[in-house]
Each structure stands twice: as C-alpha cells, then as structure tokens.
Amino acid sequence: MLQVFNTLTRKKEAFKPITPGVVKMYVCGPTVYNYIHIGNARSAIAFDTIRRYFEYLGYQVDYVSNFTDVDDKLIKRAAEDHTTVPKVADRFIKAFMADTAAVNIEPATAHPRASENIPEIIAFVQALIAKGYAYESAGDVYYHTRKFKNYGQLSDQRIDDLEVGASQHTDDEETARKEDPIDFALWKAAKPGEISWDSPWGAGRPGWHIECSVMSTKYLGDTFDIHGGGQDLEFPHHENEIAQSEAKTGQTFAHYWLHNGFVTVGDDNEKMSKSLGNFVTVHDIIKTVDPQVLRFFMATTQYRRPIQYTQGNLDEAANNLSKLQNAYRNLDYRLADAQDGADAEVLQQLQALKGAFVTAMNDDFNVQNGVTAVYELAKLANVYAAQTTVHRQTVAKLQATLSELAGVFGVAFDNPDEGLADADIQTLIDERQAARKAKDFAKADQIRDDLKAQGIILEDTPQGVRFRKE
Template identity: 65%
Template sequence: MLKIFNTLTRQKEEFKPITPREVNMYVCGPTVYNYIHIGNARSIVAFDTVRRYLEFLGYDVKFVSNFTDVDDKMIKEANKEGITVPEVADRFIKAFYEDIAAINVQRATINPRATDNIQEIIDFIADLVKKDYAYESQGDVFYRARKFKHYGELSDQNIDQLVEGASEHIGDTEFDKKQDPIDFVLWKKAKPGEIKWDSPWGEGRPGWHIECSVMSTKYLGDTFDIHGGGQDLEFPHHENEIAQSEAKTGKKFVNYWMHNGFVTVENNEKMSKSLGNFVTVHDLVKTTNPQVLRFFLSSTHYRRPLEYSKTNLQKAADNLDKIKTAYNNLKFRLDDATESVDIENIQNQVERIITDFRTAMDDDFNVQNGLTEIFNLVSLANNYSSQETVAKNAVNVILEAMVNLTSILGVQLDSQQDLSAEIQNMVDQRDQARANKDFATSDKLRDQLKEMGVILEDTPQGTRWHIDD
C-alpha cells in the first residue's frame, strides 16, 4: 500500500487516485531564462523517479510540467542580449530537453508554455474578478488573499503574520497599488517596450502564480491527484495556486502535495541562481558521467536535503559502478550458461528482494531503503556469477530484476556501447596473444585499448570489457 507524505496535512496518507489505475500529476517547471542547475535537476529527477515508480506499480501517469516563458527575468535577459523573449525561451527550452535527456529523465506527457495559454489565463482572471476574489488597480490585477479562508494552510502560516513581497516575482512598485499587503498579482501592466497582450484591464502579461493554476486545471481537471515542486514553492507559489484555483472552481484543487528538499553546497547553503552558487547540468555533464549525476540525484529520499560535492559525486560513481559491474559480470555468464533448470531457490530470493523493495518505496518513495534491496540483488548477482556452473533462466531472472529496479532510479544497465570492428579485432588479437603466452604483445594491446577508453577484465569465463566512465 503506497503512502505519500502530504505537505498540506503534514502526514503520510494512503494514496487513492481519483480514477483507479490512473494518476494525474503536475510539477512546476523552470523559468526558461538560463540553463537548469543542480537544484532544479534535483526536483526534476525526484518527480521523474516518483513517476517511474507509479508506472512500475501499473498506473497510467499523465504528467504535466510547465515552462514559464515570460516574466521579469526573461524580459531582462532578452533586453541584455538584444533579442525577443520568445527567442530566449526557445533557446533554453531546447537546452532543457537536451539536459534532461542526458540524465535520463522522461519527457512530460505535456509541457505547456504560459504564452500559449494567454486567453485561458485572461478568462481565469476575469472569473476571479467577477467573483470579487480579484480587483484591478492602475492596470494591474490583484488577488484578495485574505478573502480565501484557507490561505496559509499549505505552508502552515498565519495570514496576519505574512509579509508583502514574499516572492521575488513580485516587484516593490506593486505595493502602492494593493488594497492589502498580502494580495498578489495576477496580471501585470506592461511597461514601455515590454512583451504584452491585450486584456480587459489593458495591455500586460500574466503574473507568475496564475499560469500554473490555469495550465494544471486545463490539462488535468479542477481536482487532480498529485502536485509537486521544490520546498521553496510552498509559499507563496503553491499557496497562491490553491487560493486562485479553489476560488474559481469551488472544488478541492489537489489531493496530495509533494515537495522535494533543497540541494545544498558548502555551509549547508541552498543552491540557487539568485545566490550565484549554482552549477548547471549543461556544464556538469561535460565533465561528469550523466549516469553518475542521475544516480547521485535519485539516490536520496526526495524530502531530504542533498549535499552537492565532488566527494558525494564520487561516492555515487563508486556505488553505481558496483551495480553495473555485478550486472555485466552476470550477463557475461550467459555465454557459458547451461540450459534452463529448476531455479525455485533463486526465484524465491529475487521475489523476496522485489517485495522488500516495494515495501521501501511504498513508504513515501523511500529510495534509500530501496537501494538497500538493490544492493541485496547485487550480492545475489555476484554470488551466482562466481559459481562454476550457472543456468540461463536463473541468470535472466536476476538480470531482469536488476534492470527493472534500477530503471526506477533512472539507471540504464543495458546502455553499454558496441565495440567497433577495429576494437573487437584488437581484443581478439590480445586473447590469441595470451593463448600463445606472448605476454608482451598481450600487455601492449591491453594498454592501447585502455588509452582508447576500453577496459578489459580477465575472468575464468573469458575476457569481458566495458567503456571507462
């Protein structure tokens, strides 16, 4: 039975989707004015892992994640480069897809862009104005936060203690236009030269919070199963989404709220673009194996903070290597495996590990305990591959379990590249040199292959290879 920690209730709850065997899920996406950094990637990977586990359980997951493709930061970046806001967005959306592909993140079912939903945003705001949850002031439109009786419940804050300017997306110049300091902007009046759209309140553009309310309900319905994002979005962004959406629809907005922990650097400082202490995925994958980065990001429980350091990246690389080595060693034994035999004992061990893995993951996606079971599978693989005689069906049962469980963490065990004809010829020559006891030639070929990034391993069953990460 899967249980999820619900930020709104601050307790673990049994997961009961609105529609049996289907999950509708929304995760706040990036503002596309720069490359995503490791902090962004942590959230992206966390919810990709959640999605993968839900699919492993047999759910059909509709996963929606937006692009904020117009806001103050994007306008500033466009002006700095002398290009348009859409041009900035297009460039970094393309880079986003490249970066998440590198770390094996599945694309969302839908990636809507705010600028493709302007009319829906205007209609949504107009409905809030009609219901007196919003008001126009000097070309801007604001939401009456105090009117929504549940405001502050998600982030566990008292409305009387909240301060204005809680979001960096709200400028100080808006303060004088507000009827109440805690009111937040839905529509922003365009300044000269800014990107803009016509509206009942004059030319302008959407505020940050409104777009997610519009796009999530457009694609997933007035009430949906899971809404995710980083802890920094609890207030004000998600708090404001609830207020906007429930005021408009009169229905519960989301059943389960999930928030991932921060990525920290030295002195336990949160990694962020505003602090200037960030490392982009775009740059990091040039020097770090993307599979190692993915494993690093996915192997800590999503609600816990994750410390980014070279030491921790190396630990992830070492652990991933143990998994891949066990897998490849066992797979290599297929070449000399006997025909299928009775494998009840192996089958029982594998099934017990899978059951224990599911028990761990059913506890609010506890990947750390789940990894313990993956390493139990690694031990089983190592023990079995070292036996003098192995059976094909036993090998395949273990291999299949390793692939299935590690794929939930985004690890690709079957991603080894094929040797070119030239390299294969060199491996064959070295095997022949060893057979002829010509160790000088054998060692020379081994060193040449190593320089080419091909690592050889001599086993009792023959020579096996892997590409050096």
C-alpha cells in the same frame, strides 16, 4: 499500500488515485531564462523517480510540467542579450530538454508554456473577477487574498503574519495599487517596450502564479492527484495556486502536495547562490561529470531530504553505480554459456528482494532503503554469475529484475551505441589471446593498454577473458 507525505496535512497518507490505475501529476517547471541549476535538476529528478515508481507499480502517469516563458527575468535577459523574450525562452527550453535527457529524465506527457495559454489565463482571471475574488487596478489585476478562508494552510502561516512580511517586501508604487498589501498579481500591465498581450484591462502579461493554475487544470482537470515542486515553492507560489484554483472551481485543487528538499553545495553545506559563487548549472556539470552518476546521486536520496552536492558524494555515487553496472555485465557475460533450466532457491531470494524494494518505496518513496535492496540484488547476481554452472532462466530473470529496479532510479545499463562495438572488442581480445599464446607479450600488452585507453577493462575469469566498459 503506498504512503505519501502530504505537505498540506503534514502527515503520511495512503495514496488513492482519483481514477483507478491512473496518476494525474503536475510539477512546477523552470523559468527559462538560463540553464537549469542543480536545484532545478533535483526537483526534476526526484519527481521523475516518483513517476517511474508509479509506472513500475503499473499506473498510467499523466505528468504535466510547465515552462514559465514570460517573466521579469526573461524580459531582463532579453534586454541584456539584445533579443526577444520568445527567442530567450526557445533557447533555454531546448537546453532544458537536452540537459534533462542527459540525466535520463523522461519527457512530461505535456510541457505547456505560459505564452501559449494566454486566452485561457485571461478567461481564468475574468472568472475570478466575476466571483469577487479579484479586482482591476491601473491595468493590473490582483487577487483578494483575505477572501480565501484557507489561505496559509499549505505553508502553515497566519495571514496577519503574512501581512507584516508583505508590507516589508512590496514597493510603495505597487502597494498603492493594491487594496491590501498581501494581495498578489494575476495580471500585470505592460511597461513600455515589454512583451505584452491585449486583455480587457489593457496590454499586459500574466502574473507568475496564475499560469500554473491554468495549465494544471487545463491538462489534468479541476482536481488532480499530485502537485509537486521544491520546498521554496510552498509559499507564495503553491499557496497562491490553491487560492486561485479553488476560488474559481469550488473544488479541491490537488489531493496530495509533495515537496522536494533543497540542495547545498560543498562541505560547508552552503545554500547555492550566485553571490556566493557556488551557482552550478547542469549544463556545466555534465561536461565533466558522467550524467548518469549525477542522476544516480540525486535519485538515491529521498525526495524530502536535503542533498549535499560535493565531489565526495558524487564519487560515492559513481562507485555504487559501477557496482550495479558490473553485476549486470557479469550476468550478461554468463548468458553465453548458461544451461537450460532455473534455480528455484535463487529465484526465491530474488522475489524476496523485490518485496523489500516495494516495501521501502511504498514508504513515501524511501529510495535509500529501496536502493539497498537493489545493491543486495547485485550481490546475489555476482555470486550466482561466479558459479561454475548457471541456468539461463535464472540469469535472465536476475538481469531483467536488476534492470527493472535500477530503472526506477533512472539507471540505464550498457548503451551499445557508445564507443567500440562489443564484436570489435571481442576481436581484439581474440588477437590478444593469440599473441599471448605465441608469447608475443608486447603485442598482448599493447592491445590491453589500447582497450583501457578507450575505457575497456579486461578481466580474467574461470570462464575466460571478459571485458567491461568504465
């Protein structure tokens, strides 16, 4: 049975969906004022891998991830670029979709935007006011934090300690508008020239936290299975989401809370920040790093563990990914001369490896042990593909299973649309073989070098010359 670590209870729990066969899952998306950095990518890749494993198990996954498209950061960026907030948001949402597609992240079932849900946000805030959990002050609306009895449970903090922190991080002007320093904004009055919408409290815009409460419950219901995001969102964002949502609905907001670990940069394990000059965006990384390598690197670290982003770790991931790709190609090559039939012993070993994979992944998505089973499958595939005689049913089953298990980590094997077509490569190989037979070794070497320059590596095997793409 699948066990997940629930941040709310701080222990592993058996996963039991609300609706059998369906997983309802909400993951906080980016604030779209810039390209996503590798911290954003880590969260997106971690939860995409979790989603893919649920799908591997046969679940239907209703996966919702939002875009924060109105915020102080967007307002500032729009002013700097002499444009509008919607244009900034549109630009970076488009970039997000392109960059995440490059690392093979499946699009969410829904990608709602805060700006598209303003009526629902206003209605949500009105409901909280009516229930006595919120109040208006000078055009702002704040949440009565102390009225929610379980506040601080998710992040394991005492409300009195939070009061001290709030008084240190809130400016005097905002504090004067609040009844309590730890109260937080649901709606913000617009400043002159800012993007705004009409509301019962005057022109303004949503606070950050309210949008996720509104959009998650709108698309998934008052109670859903999993809420995910980075560890940095536990407090205050997710804590505030729980307070808002449960105060309004009177229901448990999410049954399981999953949080991914941080990303550090370089051998010194520095936290990524613009001030340190180590701020890295996916948009820039994939200009020089194979996007599939970046995906594989991040997907094969258990989601709760920190990731150290270094060139050495990327190189190791590239090497391991190459081994899987080569194993797949070895099998693909042998399909051409495979005989009818199957090898029971090999298929039995394959089944055992599938069992090891599921056992590992059922332990809170332990991808390190899960991918180890995939590496063992690749070894089994290589040994079998090297045999003089192979059987078609066994080769096909090994190849399909390797694709299926590696697919959980976002690995997609050979794309026939990239580079030279296989038929064209085979034609050049045949020309090279003819040149060698005619003892025209200069031409044979030139063909090999030309193919290598295009990322095509030739290999001599007992079954003849074959190729692989780097």
